[in-house]
Each structure stands twice: as C-alpha cells, then as structure tokens.
Amino acid sequence: MSIWERLLKIPRALIFLLIGIAVFFPLLFKFTLPLNILKPVQDVYDFIEALPEGTPVILSFDYSPDVLPECYPISLVLAKHLAKKKLRIYIMTLYPAGTGFALDVYNKIIKEYGLKEREDIVFLGYFPSVAATILGIGEDIKNVFKSDYFGYPFDKIPAFNGVKNYSDIKLAISISGAAIPESWMIYANGRYGANVAAGVTAVMAAQLYPYYRSKQFIGLIGGMRGAAEYEKLLKAYDLATKGMNSISLANFVMVFLVILGNIAFFMQRRTKK
Amino acid sequence: MKKQVPLFIVFFIGLLGFLQYFITGPLSKSVYTLLLEWFQGVQGMAIIMAVISLTRRHFTNVRKGKNVFYSLVTLISLYGMMILGIFFGIGKGSIFDKIYEFVMVPLNATTFSLLSFYMASAAYRAFRARSVESALLLLSAFVLMIGLTSFGDVLSESLPYFAQWVLDVPNLAAQRGITLGIALGILATSLKIMLGIERSWLE
Numbered sequence: 001m002s003i004w005e006r007l008l009k010i011p012r013a014l015i016f017l018l019i020g021i022a023v024f025f026p027l028l029f030k031f032t033l034p035l036n037i038l039k040p041v042q043d044v045y046d047f048i049e050a051l052p053e054g055t056p057v058i059l060s061f062d063y064s065p066d067v068l069p070e071c072y073p074i075s076l077v078l079a080k081h082l083a084k085k086k087l088r089i090y091i092m093t094l095y096p097a098g099t100g101f102a103l104d105v106y107n108k109i110i111k112e113y114g115l116k117e118r119e120d121i122v123f124l125g126y127f128p129s130v131a132a133t134i135l136g137i138g139e140d141i142k143n144v145f146k147s148d149y150f151g152y153p154f155d156k157i158p159a160f161n162g163v164k165n166y167s168d169i170k171l172a173i174s175i176s177g178a179a180i181p182e183s184w185m186i187y188a189n190g191r192y193g194a195n196v197a198a199g200v201t202a203v204m205a206a207q208l209y210p211y212y213r214s215k216q217f218i219g220l221i222g223g224m225r226g227a228a229e230y231e232k233l234l235k236a237y238d239l240a241t242k243g244m245n246s247i248s249l250a251n252f253v254m255v256f257l258v259i260l261g262n263i264a265f266f267m268q269r270r271t272k273k
Numbered sequence: 274m275k276k277q278v279p280l281f282i283v284f285f286i287g288l289l290g291f292l293q294y295f296i297t298g299p300l301s302k303s304v305y306t307l308l309l310e311w312f313q314g315v316q317g318m319a320i321i322m323a324v325i326s327l328t329r330r331h332f333t334n335v336r337k338g339k340n341v342f343y344s345l346v347t348l349i350s351l352y353g354m355m356i357l358g359i360f361f362g363i364g365k366g367s368i369f370d371k372i373y374e375f376v377m378v379p380l381n382a383t384t385f386s387l388l389s390f391y392m393a394s395a396a397y398r399a400f401r402a403r404s405v406e407s408a409l410l411l412l413s414a415f416v417l418m419i420g421l422t423s424f425g426d427v428l429s430e431s432l433p434y435f436a437q438w439v440l441d442v443p444n445l446a447a448q449r450g451i452t453l454g455i456a457l458g459i460l461a462t463s464l465k466i467m468l469g470i471e472r473s474w475l476e
Contacts, residue, residue, distance in 0.1 A: 008398075015394045023389070033423030036433050065381035100373060103365065129316045132309045139306060202421070209440050210448045225421050248422035250389060255418050257397045258411070265401050 002271060007264035015257065022253040026245030033245055040212055041229040043219030044173075044197045048081055051170055056088040056163050058137075058172040060184070061105070064097035067177030067201050072101060073227040073240035074199035075175050079105050081234055083113040083121070088159050090145075090169070092124040094133060094180055099126045103149070118152060122159045125149030130183045138166050138192035166194035171218070175199040181208060185216045199226065280469045287467040327351065413439060 051057070059079060063071040082089045089109075093102050106123045115121045124145055127133040136144040141163060147153050154160060163169065172188055172195070174181040181198035188194040195218050198208055202223025212220045221230055224247050227240030290308060293301045328351070331344035357369045364370065402408035419425050420436025465471035 010397070012394045015397055016390045019390050019393045034426040035423055036426050036430065038433060038437050040437075065378040066385040068378065068382050069386070097373075097377075100370070100378070128320075129313045132313045132316075135309055139302070139309075143306075206440055206444055207448060210445045210452065213441060213445055222421075244423055248424050250393075251418045251422045252424050254393050254396060255415055257393060258400045258415075261397045261400065262402055262411075 002268065004264045004268040004271065007260065008268060018253050018257070019250055022249040023246045026249055027242060031245065032241075033248060035225075035228055035232055035244065037229045037233060040209075040220035040222065041226050041233070044078075044221055045081070045219075045230065045233045047171065047195070047197070047218050048085060048087070051085060051087055053086045054088055055171075056090060056159070056169045057082055058090045058092065058169055060172065060174045060180075061091070061093040061098035061102035062095045062174050062176035062178065062180035063101070064095055064177070068101065069243060070201045070223050070227070071175050071177055071199065072105075073224065073238065073243060074221050074230070075101065075105050076108070076238065077227055077230045077234060077236060077240065078173060078175070078199060078221070079109045080112070080236055081230070083109045083115055084234070086120070088163075089115075089121040090124060090159070091121065093126050094130045094174075094183075095176070095178075096126050096128075099149075118148065118157045118159055120159070122157055123149045130180055131187055134184055134187040135191065137169070137172075138188060138194070140164055141169075166192040169194065171195045171197060173197045173199060177201040177204060179204075181217070182211070185211055189216050197221075202226075276472070276475055279475060280472075284467050284469070287463065324351070413443075 048057075059075070059082065061071075061075055079089065079091075091102050091106050093099050102125075103123060106121065109115060110117060110121060117123075125148070127144065133144055141160065142154050145154055145160070148157060166172070166188060172184055174184045174196070176198070177200065181196070181200060181204075184196045184198070189196045196216070197219045198217050199221040200208060200223070202225065205220060205222030205226070208217065208220055211217050221227060224240055224243045228244035231237050231240050286308070289304060293305045293308075328348065331347050334340050334344035335348070354369060354372065357367075357372070361368055400411060400414075402411050416432075416439055417436050419428065420432045420439075425432040425436060462471065466474065
C-alpha cells in the first residue's frame with residue numbers, strides 16, 4: 001500500500017482526535033488571536049450606541065440548546081451592551097426552549113449592572129405563535145404582554161410607561177439558530193417599519209445577508225465570530241473570544257485535512273495512471 | 274359539503290388576509306386583530322392534535338412490538354415532563370427545570386457539537402476537486418472557513434474582508450434568486466389552495 005493510499009484510509013478515530021485536540025487546546029491555554037471588526041457587527045453596535053438612554057429595546061431569545069454555544073455568547077454580549085447604555089430592555093422568547101437561557105441572562109445582567117427589575121429590564125417569558133406575537137406588538141403591546149413572566153400585571157410595570165408599539169420600541173433583536181429573525185424582519189420591519197437586528201448561527205448568517213444588504217436588518221451578528229467581534233467592540237472579552245480560538249483552530253485543522261485528502265487523491269490517481 | 278365548507282373558509286380567510294394588507298381604517302384593523310386571535314387559537318389546537326397524533330403513533334408501536342424502547346422513551350418523556358410541569362411547576366429550581374437544564378440542554382448541545390467531528394471526517398473523505406465546479410466550491414469553502422476565523426486575520430488583514438465580500442456579493446446573488454423562486458412558489462401554491470385547485474390538504 002503506497003503512502004497516498006494509506007493517507008486516504010486514515011481511520012476516522014484519528015480525525016476525531018485531531019478535531020478534539022483543536023477544540024480543547026485553546027480552552028486549556030490562554031492566547032489571543034487578532035480579529036478585525038466587520039461591518040454587519042459594527043452596524044449593530046453603532047445603532048445601539050446612538051440610542052438615547054431609556055429607549056425601549058426588545059431582546060428575543062429565539063433559540064434552543066442545540067445552538068447554545070453560538071447563540072448564548074451573542075445574547076450575553078448584546079444584553080451587556082443594552083444594559084451599559086441604560087436602555088429599557090424587554091427580554092422575551094418565541095421559542096419554548098429559550099426561556100431558561102433568557103432567564104439566566106436576565107439574572108446575570110441585573111446582578112452585573114445593578115438594573116431595577118420592571119423599570120430598567122422586564123422578563124416577559126415565552127410567547128407561542130411567532131407571527132401573531134410580532135404582529136401584535138406592532139398594534140399594541142398591552143394586548144400581547146398582559147403581565148411579565150412572574151405574573152406582575154402590565155399596568156403596574158413602569159418599564160411599559162408611554163410605550164405602545166414599534167414606534168416607541170426603537171429596536172428588536174432576535175437571536176436564533178432558525179428562521180425566526182426572518183419573521184421579525186417580515187412582520188415587524190416589513191409591516192411596521194421597525195428596526196430589526198439579528199444574532200444568528202454562522203450557518204444561518206449566510207441566509208440572512210441579502211436582507212442585511214437591503215437594509216431590512218440594521219445589522220447582523222453571525223455566529224461565534226460575530227459575538228467575538230462584539231465582545232472586542234465592547235471590550236468585554238468573554239465566552240465568544242475563548243470559543244473563537246477553538247473554532248479557528250478546528251477550522252484550520254479541517255482545511256488542512258481537506259487539502260491533505262485532495263493531495264493524496266490526486267497523487268494516487270497519478271500513480272495508478 | 275365536507276370539502277366545500279373548508280374550501281370556502283380557506284378562500285374567504287385567504288382573501289380577507291390579502292385585502293386587509295391594502296386597506297387601512299378601523300374595520301380593517303379590527304378584522305386583522307380578530308384574525309390574529311383566531312390564528313393563536315388554531316395554533317393551540319394544532320399542538321393538541323400533534324400530541325394526540327404522536328401518542329397514538331407510539332402507542333401503536335408499543336402494542337405491535339415495533340421499536341418499543343424508543344417509543345416508550347418518547348411517551349414517558351412527553352407525559353413525564355407534562356405531569357411534572359403541571360403538578361410541580363416550571364419555575365427556577367423545580368424538577369421540570371432541573372431535568373431541562375441538566376438533561377435536555379447537555380443532550381441537545383452534545384448532539385449538535387458531534388456534528389463538527391463527523392463533518393471533518395466526511396469532508397476529508399468526500400470533499401474532492403474532481404471538476405471545475407467542485408474546485409470552485411472547495412476554494413470558496415476555504416476562503417470562508419479561514420477568512421471568517423481568526424486565522425484569516427493572522428494570514429492577511431484583507432482575507433476577512435474578502436470572505437465578507439463572498440458573502441455579500443456572490444452569496445447574496447444566489448440567495449436572492451433562491452428567495453425569489455421560493456416566494457413565487459409560495460404565491461402560486463397559496464393561490465392554488467385558495468382556488469381549490471390543490472386539494473391534497475383535505476385528504
């Protein structure tokens with residue numbers, strides 16, 4: 001068996017081991033790789049920076065545990081920015097599985113930034129029916145948000161004072177690994193002209209770029225890289241910066257393996273000829 | 274009658290939903306709000322139907338001795354979580370919440386994480402530049418995989434911007450074509466359903 005044939009028959013376990021090392025190595029040893037800020041992320045940051053203090057903003061956790069490693073860092077860094085800017089944050093989810101993560105971020109942000117519950121930040125919980133909820137907010141939020149997640153009635157929540165619909169809520173951000181940001185874009189932006197941004201997995205980001213270019217999304221945070229760029233902008237280095245090193249190394253190993261596989265494939269073909 | 278009534282309802286509601294988008298005023302708004310409320314009701318009913326259908330399917334499996342173990346796991350998980358949620362609450366610290374946090378979340382994340390290992394193995398064996406098209410695909414994959422990670426920034430400052438350009442221009446052109454095709458398809462299918470040409474949903 002020639003060396004090329006042997007290379008083509010590398011056992012699967014060895015490939016798994018290489019990827020495993022590439023993923024774990026950056027988590028064990030601290031090092032920093034450079035990272036440029038790309039425009040879609042910069043646009044979200046700039047938009048939030050330009051909002052005046054006390055502006056109502058929706059942060060929707062529309063994801064489930066399968067995309068947690070990518071979506072959670074995006075949620076956390078965005079929530080930090082909103083809290084830092086002292087905006088009025090409405091946290092909600094259109095995905096039943098998103099409630100736990102949303103509550104986790106809600107508690108973290110309150111603790112870290114000393115926010116006042118129901119004044120600076122409200123946790124609204126899960127809402128079934130994506131389209132009906134997004135459209136309902138466009139009509140009148142009190143028809144949708146009857147109370148917060150803990151059962152506190154709408155009328156007694158100061159964070160809702162003077163807020164009726166998207167004309168008062170200046171930004172809605174959907175974080176998801178599925179097509180829910182598109183629903184926000186279609187219903188909230190398309191019908192009511194609301195400003196919508198999305199934080200999505202890297203796989204979903206490619207699908208949403210056309211809408212970002214047509215300005216239906218004010219900006220996009222794509223996957224772990226997007227979150228890491230945002231952490232850099234905010235100077236709040238956390239989960240995404242660490243995760244980005246793992247992804248970078250794993251991608252590098254994968255590209256190396258594919259190149260190696262192709263070299264072996266062509267060399268073996270040439271030898272046979 | 275069994276087919277005509279649902280067809281009429283579909284046509285009428287479809288037309289109403291279409292027209293209210295172009296008509297402004299309080300009447301249009303109240304019709305629209307009513308439709309939204311109905312929509313939520315229908316969705317709630319759909320969930321009930323789904324639970325009944327899933328239960329019947331797996332119950333039949335258990336009775337016939339087909340994939341008994343998996344069907345039992347599905348039924349116990351479904352009703353176990355339901356009972357725990359209804360009788361013991363779903364708040365922070367409840368059994369429901371603990372099972373979700375310590376079983377569901379890690380299982381789900383693990384399944385998704387395993388993908389990278391299988392993708393690497395599959396890519397090594399199957400991703401070959403056999404033709405010009407596959408070579409182009411390979412090249413664009415390299416640009417994006419390296420360009421959108423920190424190694425892209427290490428290799429060249431302009432590589433991430435080039436990767437972004439690939440997403441912004443060629444990807445955008447292809448995505449728009451696909452989106453337009455899908456939209457036209459949805460429009461044609463909706464019209465076919467509203468006009469009763471497509472009736473498979475009735476069977």
